[in-house]
């Protein structure tokens with residue numbers, strides 16, 4: 001049976017080159033030791049691998065290696081950023097949006113509830129175009145705002161937040177700017193200095209690296225203070241304890257190297273396939289584009305099909321791996337909270353489907369997907 005994977009926003013396969021490097025850091029013959037072992041050559045070699053990976057991953061986002069803290073992924077990075085910053089204050093205010101990933105929303109909700117009202121969170125709603133604007137941030141800003149946390153690329157719809165413009169709004173204010181860039185890393189050119197962020201969450205598994213490894217960029221400046229949330233051993237300059245997973249880290253690094261070698265080519269590849277997909281879908285009629293037409297990640301396309309039940313449609317597209325809402329919510333049948341925030345009625349929010357293409361998607365994959373969708377829609381409608 002022909003199966004086509006169009007769920008690169010949920011995760012990507014590990015690139016063969018990445019898997020190869022990882023395998024070299026596991027067994028006795030390889031570079032397997034604990035990078036924190038200071039008393040022997042095995043440990044020093046592992047440390048060397050981890051530190052050169054730090055330089056490579058830092059380069060991917062325009063950071064310095066001293067600004068990279070290894071974590072288990074973007075969920076942990078988001079937790080560390082929000083909890084780690086707020087721990088430095090007795091009280092305070094946070095600005096985020098209602099269309100963030102659950103790793104932000106749940107962490108913010110926790111900070112609001114667990115500290116008896118010491119922290120208050122404003123959830124900005126997207127405008128008519130599905131975007132969070134600098135003006136909204138400016139209006140929500142208070143003298144006690146400690147942190148603004150907004151995503152670079154929305155995981156469901158792919159819309160891009162103008163983080164650079166938002167950082168300008170924050171100039172002269174003490175609030176720190178955190179950006180969840182899990183969906184943007186490896187898909188867009190990212191430079192933390194140009195964006196003006198203080199903290200940024202990234203992960204490897206959306207860019208052909210392994211699952212279970214990520215990083216938090218922490219700008220090196222006295223005013224950017226992050227308190228550790230995982231204690232024990234004082235690794236990562238006291239910001240995140242735990243033995244470093246050398247094989248995951250070198251995998252992340254190799255993935256970053258591959259992305260940097262051909263980012264422009266990948267962007268063009270993704271755009272071309274995504275645009276062909278949209279052109280084909282539009283031709284079927286009764287299809288609304290939920291993703292922004294321009295300010296959108298090159299590999300995302302979120303659409304709603306009128307006149308069909310979303311769950312039935314998804315189940316009928318058995319030969320296509322696509323997603324309704326974000327993968328993290330795929331166990332739930334509630335309409336997508338992101339599409340609801342965009343103003344879609346329950347029925348259309350239920351019928352939203354996220355297609356996401358990637359490095360290994362081919363033109364024939366897209367043509368096959370289009371013919372499958374046409375066949376299924378005709379039958380269901």
Ligand SMILES: Cc1ncc(COP(=O)(O)O)c(C=O)c1O
Nearest residue numbers: 073074075101103155182183203
């Ligand atoms: C925007 C966004 N943030 C955070 C995460 C969580 O990342 P991880 O799977 O590395 O914990 C994801 C993954 O779906 C995401 O898309």
